[in-house]
Amino acid sequence: MLLNEVVEKLPNMSKCLERGKVVIIRIDINSPIVDGKILDDYRIRAHAQTLRLASEAGVKSVVLAHQGRPGQDDFTSLEVHKPYLEKYVERPIKFVDDVAGPEARRQIRELRDGEILLLENVRLLAEEVIERVPEAQAETYLVKKLAPLGHYFVFDGFAVAHRSQPSVVGFPMVLPSCIGPVFERELRALGAVFERRGEGVMLLAGGAKIPDTLKAVEQLLKNNFVEKVAVGGLVGFVFAVAKYGLLNDEIRREVERGGYLPHVERARQLLAKYGNKIHVPVDFAVERGGRIDVDVYSLSQAPLDIGRSTILLFKEVVEQGDIVIFSGPMGYIENKVFATGTVELLRAAAKKRLILGGGHTIMAAEMAGVLDRAFHVSTGGRAFIQTLGGEEMPAVKALLMSAKKFWP
Numbered sequence: 001m002l003l004n005e006v007v008e009k010l011p012n013m014s015k016c017l018e019r020g021k022v023v024i025i026r027i028d029i030n031s032p033i034v035d036g037k038i039l040d041d042y043r044i045r046a047h048a049q050t051l052r053l054a055s056e057a058g059v060k061s062v063v064l065a066h067q068g069r070p071g072q073d074d075f076t077s078l079e080v081h082k083p084y085l086e087k088y089v090e091r092p093i094k095f096v097d098d099v100a101g102p103e104a105r106r107q108i109r110e111l112r113d114g115e116i117l118l119l120e121n122v123r124l125l126a127e128e129v130i131e132r133v134p135e136a137q138a139e140t141y142l143v144k145k146l147a148p149l150g151h152y153f154v155f156d157g158f159a160v161a162h163r164s165q166p167s168v169v170g171f172p173m174v175l176p177s178c179i180g181p182v183f184e185r186e187l188r189a190l191g192a193v194f195e196r197r198g199e200g201v202m203l204l205a206g207g208a209k210i211p212d213t214l215k216a217v218e219q220l221l222k223n224n225f226v227e228k229v230a231v232g233g234l235v236g237f238v239f240a241v242a243k244y245g246l247l248n249d250e251i252r253r254e255v256e257r258g259g260y261l262p263h264v265e266r267a268r269q270l271l272a273k274y275g276n277k278i279h280v281p282v283d284f285a286v287e288r289g290g291r292i293d294v295d296v297y298s299l300s301q302a303p304l305d306i307g308r309s310t311i312l313l314f315k316e317v318v319e320q321g322d323i324v325i326f327s328g329p330m331g332y333i334e335n336k337v338f339a340t341g342t343v344e345l346l347r348a349a350a351k352k353r354l355i356l357g358g359g360h361t362i363m364a365a366e367m368a369g370v371l372d373r374a375f376h377v378s379t380g381g382r383a384f385i386q387t388l389g390g391e392e393m394p395a396v397k398a399l400l401m402s403a404k405k406f407w408p
Ligand SMILES: Nc1ncnc2c1ncn2[C@@H]1O[C@H](COP(=O)(O)OP(=O)(O)OP(=O)(O)O)[C@@H](O)[C@H]1O
Pocket: 206, 207, 208, 209, 232, 233, 234, 237, 303, 304, 305, 327, 328, 329, 330, 331, 332, 333, 334, 357, 358, 359, 360, 361, 362, 380, 381, 382
């Protein structure tokens, strides 16, 4: 089913906003956090509107979200996110240091119309990070404890839509469910791209999510959803190794260290099939006491950005399109010196209809001063690239099942 058709089949949030009812809302405010501080609040800003709409409609909102993964440095309490939500929703948010235990349930029961209660990081529950089919997730502690207190479920967390986790797919099995505005916007924007059947659609694919990106490139080209692809970042490195056979000792070591060998093979297959549509870097920037550009055949260390000639070539690709999808940076943007390729191409792409996604890509667009000019800024990272790759999101599947069951 095409994405646009999917959106039409899913109940819109207004259907779940009934004054006085308890609505469980899953959002994704997972943000880059260092030393307990949120570095970028883009996702929080995006979801603020959802919560404001719910509050204005007089529903009792119970908000489920996660931050980080257990064991990682950014696995923190959502108390850190509360002031940001309050700032953007422009109303007080209650927070409870509990997910589905007696205290959380007591506070849900005491909610008044229009109030918003943020529950603690849902990934504190070990079961939340286990992916299983929706029917099994409906039997989890989280869903068993919270669903009986709720009347509706709203799924708005596009960025986590690719996870078959209890807070994503469990509730739609037992509660009438709707899609939230963030999720709906994402599906419509990507659906509109697919509708173009490739005409004038260019993909700039970089970053570090190599297997996901290879899959997306393959799907998009196979289905004629894009006209041309230009690859940078670590993805571009893998394609360059595949195209030019760059396997001197240093590059071989880099490829082995990164575990890129199977990806190089896959890239080679893609080039054999769609070589005329895939643009591969012809030079790279490397660190040698500063930034210097080297021709691909002289490459003998890990590249950190695409080089000047490649930037010019990729700008020509951008010029030929009227929609540009930008997924993943062209280089190591954490160091400004190696952000040039990404920044220059983002600026060129912003003159077109620019669709971008991924935390680092958004950060780069902010750096380039073009975030406000983008046609669509996706809140998804992996979810964005997987949707481009044509994968069916578990959240979509569960919501379709729910719609059939509760609103046939
Ligand atoms: N040539 C390169 N060498 C080293 N790192 C690179 C290179 N090109 C890109 N990267 C790194 O890739 C990462 C971003 O890739 P990723 O695919 O995660 O992007 P994203 O989807 O925009 O971000 P996120 O995963 O945060 O949503 C950054 O840390 C960037 O420094």
